[in-house]
Amino acid sequence: MIADDAPQSTTHMTSTGDGSAHELLQRLIELQQTYHHIPWTEIERLSRQLSLSQSHIVGVIEFYSFLHTTHQGEYEIFISDNITDQMQGSRLLAELLAKGLGIEIGTTRADKRVSLNYTSCIGMGDQGPAALINGYTLTALTTERINQIIQRVDASTPLDQWPRSLFEVSSKTRRKDIILNSEYIPGAAIAAGLKNGPTSLLNQLEQSGLRGCGGAGFSTASKWRFCAAADAEKRFVVCNADEGEPGTFKDRYLLQAHTDRLIEGMTLCAAVIGSSTGFIYLRGEYRYLLQPLNEILEQRRKAGLLGQSILGQANFNFDIKIHLGAGAYICGEESALIESLEGKRGIPRSRPPFPVTQGYCGFPTVVNNVETFCNAAMIAQRGPEWFRQVGTPASPGTKLLSISGDCERPGIYEFPFGTSIRDILHACGAQQTLAVQIGGAAGRMIPATEFNRTIAFEDISTGGSFMIFNQNRELLRAIENFTHFFRHESCGFCTPCRVGSSLLAKQLSKVMVGHATAKDLDEMSILGSLMQKTSHCGLGQTAANPILDGLGKFPSLFQSRLRATSFEPAFDLDASLEEARLLTGRDDPDAHLEGGGV
Amino acid sequence: MSSPIKVATASLAGCFGCHMSLLDIDERLIDLVGHIQFDRSPLTDIKKVGPCDLGLIEGGVCNAENVEILKAFRRQCKILVAVGACAINGGVPAMRNQYSLAECLEEAYLHGTGIDNPQIPNDPELPLLLNQVHPIHEVVWIDYFLPGCPPSADTIFTFLDELLSGRPIQFAYQQIHYD
Numbered sequence: 001m002i003a004d005d006a007p008q009s010t011t012h013m014t015s016t017g018d019g020s021a022h023e024l025l026q027r028l029i030e031l032q033q034t035y036h037h038i039p040w041t042e043i044e045r046l047s048r049q050l051s052l053s054q055s056h057i058v059g060v061i062e063f064y065s066f067l068h069t070t071h072q073g074e075y076e077i078f079i080s081d082n083i084t085d086q087m088q089g090s091r092l093l094a095e096l097l098a099k100g101l102g103i104e105i106g107t108t109r110a111d112k113r114v115s116l117n118y119t120s121c122i123g124m125g126d127q128g129p130a131a132l133i134n135g136y137t138l139t140a141l142t143t144e145r146i147n148q149i150i151q152r153v154d155a156s157t158p159l160d161q162w163p164r165s166l167f168e169v170s171s172k173t174r175r176k177d178i179i180l181n182s183e184y185i186p187g188a189a190i191a192a193g194l195k196n197g198p199t200s201l202l203n204q205l206e207q208s209g210l211r212g213c214g215g216a217g218f219s220t221a222s223k224w225r226f227c228a229a230a231d232a233e234k235r236f237v238v239c240n241a242d243e244g245e246p247g248t249f250k251d252r253y254l255l256q257a258h259t260d261r262l263i264e265g266m267t268l269c270a271a272v273i274g275s276s277t278g279f280i281y282l283r284g285e286y287r288y289l290l291q292p293l294n295e296i297l298e299q300r301r302k303a304g305l306l307g308q309s310i311l312g313q314a315n316f317n318f319d320i321k322i323h324l325g326a327g328a329y330i331c332g333e334e335s336a337l338i339e340s341l342e343g344k345r346g347i348p349r350s351r352p353p354f355p356v357t358q359g360y361c362g363f364p365t366v367v368n369n370v371e372t373f374c375n376a377a378m379i380a381q382r383g384p385e386w387f388r389q390v391g392t393p394a395s396p397g398t399k400l401l402s403i404s405g406d407c408e409r410p411g412i413y414e415f416p417f418g419t420s421i422r423d424i425l426h427a428c429g430a431q432q433t434l435a436v437q438i439g440g441a442a443g444r445m446i447p448a449t450e451f452n453r454t455i456a457f458e459d460i461s462t463g464g465s466f467m468i469f470n471q472n473r474e475l476l477r478a479i480e481n482f483t484h485f486f487r488h489e490s491c492g493f494c495t496p497c498r499v500g501s502s503l504l505a506k507q508l509s510k511v512m513v514g515h516a517t518a519k520d521l522d523e524m525s526i527l528g529s530l531m532q533k534t535s536h537c538g539l540g541q542t543a544a545n546p547i548l549d550g551l552g553k554f555p556s557l558f559q560s561r562l563r564a565t566s567f568e569p570a571f572d573l574d575a576s577l578e579e580a581r582l583l584t585g586r587d588d589p590d591a592h593l594e595g596g597g598v
Numbered sequence: 599m600s601s602p603i604k605v606a607t608a609s610l611a612g613c614f615g616c617h618m619s620l621l622d623i624d625e626r627l628i629d630l631v632g633h634i635q636f637d638r639s640p641l642t643d644i645k646k647v648g649p650c651d652l653g654l655i656e657g658g659v660c661n662a663e664n665v666e667i668l669k670a671f672r673r674q675c676k677i678l679v680a681v682g683a684c685a686i687n688g689g690v691p692a693m694r695n696q697y698s699l700a701e702c703l704e705e706a707y708l709h710g711t712g713i714d715n716p717q718i719p720n721d722p723e724l725p726l727l728l729n730q731v732h733p734i735h736e737v738v739w740i741d742y743f744l745p746g747c748p749p750s751a752d753t754i755f756t757f758l759d760e761l762l763s764g765r766p767i768q769f770a771y772q773q774i775h776y777d
Contacts, residue, residue, distance in 0.1 A: 519739060566739065567738060569737045569738075570732075570737075571730075573665055576729050577726045577727075577729075578729070579698070580726040580727045581726065583700055583703055583718050584720035586720055590725070590726075591722070592662075593662055593665055597739075598672040598673055598739075
């Protein structure tokens with residue numbers, strides 16, 4: 001698909017315009033687009049308009065990676081820095097780009113023309129290396145494409161005059177199963193839901209055994225039922241399209257190629273729980289999808305499938321707003337997502353109460369993944385037996401996988417639950433595989449000895465990320481990448497995660513540079529398990545997984561780099577005196593330190 | 599308890615606040631007198647650390663001399679403890695880490711206000727500064743960490759008391775939490 005909307009820079013936005021504090025994040029995103037930073041005068045204005053303190057507003061700006069108080073370039077470029085991008089050569093291309101633009105990575109050029117940074121995975125693992133420019137996705141970067149970018153930045157060519165091919169996002173599927181092979185009939189699921197009533201629909205969902213596809217696997221029927229049962233005057237339907245887990249991009253595909261199924265599923269949910277307002281929380285990295293999504297919402301309104309009196313039912317009104325994220329992985333956590341929807345910093349709430357009883361603005365809220373809503377729509381249309389015909393008893397149906405890394409055919413695959421990793425690797429043409437990272441950075445690293453294990457909630461559960469590493473790869477680089485990812489994405493609210501993720505990154509770098517001893521590995525294990533037990537939310541609880549899995553399943557990766565001594569300094573002692581030697585001109589014996597530990 | 603344990607202490611890049619807190623255990627010092635014998639310490643003025651049971655280190659590592667002292671302590675002490683925020687995290691001295699060493703020295707000795715005869719000191723007597731201030735566990739293995747700025751006298755006393763009695767070291771919540 002071509003991101004037709006790329007040129008339209010600033011005006012088309014999503015905010016509700018109701019002047020409430022909930023608008024804050026959407027207003028800030030607009031301002032960032034207009035001014036390439038949030039000017040202080042605008043912070044003052046927002047503070048008055050929304051009755052929020054200036055420090056609160058600055059706090060929100062500083063929380064989100066794509067918002068800045070300091071001036072960024074007219075072209076804001078972010079290079080996706082996931083391990084799969086790196087394996088496709090992203091780091092070299094980034095350096096080439098930096099050199100061509102005459103800028104250091106992580107800075108803004110003096111003339112304010114361009115800024116260049118790395119960012120976490122932007123969901124293009126099957127067509128990387130990828131980058132964002134003013135929010136729009138550049139795919140399949142090569143040296144040739146990098147040169148095109150440099151030329152156009154230098155010539156100040158407006159984005160709408162850039163070649164469309166640079167922005168092309170392919171949504172090819174490599175394997176289809178019952179879901180993708182079934183035809184979607186517009187309105188059929190809603191009609192069935194309205195005809196049979198909420199109870200019957202919930203029973204159908206329950207019989208189907210549909211479980212949340214974001215990775216946690218909570219029963220969808222139970223979630224909707226709890227929400228419907230909660231005593232409240234309003235209820236909300238929220239689609240979690242903040243697909244931030246490194247290596248996953250299947251929601252991008254669904255949002256792009258099966259938007260109607262998603263909206264149908266959300267509308268169905270609204271019918272069941274009794275809701276008039278829904279939100280799609282679209283990650284900022286997918287803003288190229290904003291306009292197509294809004295167009296489809298509009299088409300459905302015209303077709304009587306959304307808005308007032310849906311399918312002619314006088315008392316069934318439901319509409320959907322799209323809310324953009326601004327570069328924060330933690331907002332994929334449902335309670336952080338709700339905070340962000342309310343325009344605040346995305347800090348996870350304490351649970352319980354769960355969103356099904358107290359979610360958006362304190363009202364009962366269903367938050368489901370994109371794939372879950374799509375599946376729910378198809379189940380209402382085709383029935384539970386159809387869904388259960390594949391999969392396992394505990395994990396019925398299929399799972400969309402985003403396959404990337406070392407294989408011949410990366411892309412979207414639909415597999416029945418219960419499929420073995422070996423079969424998946426075979427299907428995508430992976431050879432001499434050393435390990436697979438399943439479920440993203442927060443998931444598990446699976447060695448070849450466990451390739452007979454299966455994708456299923458009762459075995460290896462996943463939100464859909466499937467990254468393959470062959471025997472030529474240095475797995476420690478992947479572990480380092482994931483560990484740095486968590487350090488960057490920790491929201492900073494709780495100490496075990498905020499401090500722990502930094503300490504882990506430091507200790508791992510001590511291993512990488514060859515300064516670590518066996519004691520350091522013990523320390524990493526202790527710290528990792530402390531983080532698992534004491535962190536506030538899933539991010540901190542899983543941030544140590546890459547290191548703990550690495551230590552458990554690939555101990556030689558670490559041990560081969562250890563010093564034999566009992567302890568070594570974390571840095572080169574003598575080298576760290578070099579700057580002082582230069583400044584003082586000294587080179588006497590006391591101006592040097594012996595290396596090595598004690 | 600039989601023979602007293604030998605204790606050495608040092609303040610590296612610190613402010614001596616942790617040592618003051620050690621003294622702040624007041625009359626309980628008298629309880630400790632029979633059980634503790636000080637080796638190298640600012641309290642004794644012994645210059646070189648000898649074999650010890652326990653070493654208490656205040657402050658982070660900011661220069662070459664700090665590194666040497668810390669390594670000597672690690673060689674000589676059976677148990678080595680990081681006492682206070684600076685030893686554990688680098689603390690206030692580590693705030694210079696966001697600047698280069700050249701920036702720091704130039705500001706202090708060349709471009710600052712009221713400087714007479716501007717020059718960066720280079721006497722060999724002076725220990726050279728590391729380009730960053732480090733917590734002590736980045737240089738040697740540390741057995742225990744006593745948080746606080748400074749750790750309270752109670753915390754320090756509890757630590758010594760439990761160590762002397764051979765009990766596992768445990769603190770009341772208020773002694774090690776600051777929220």
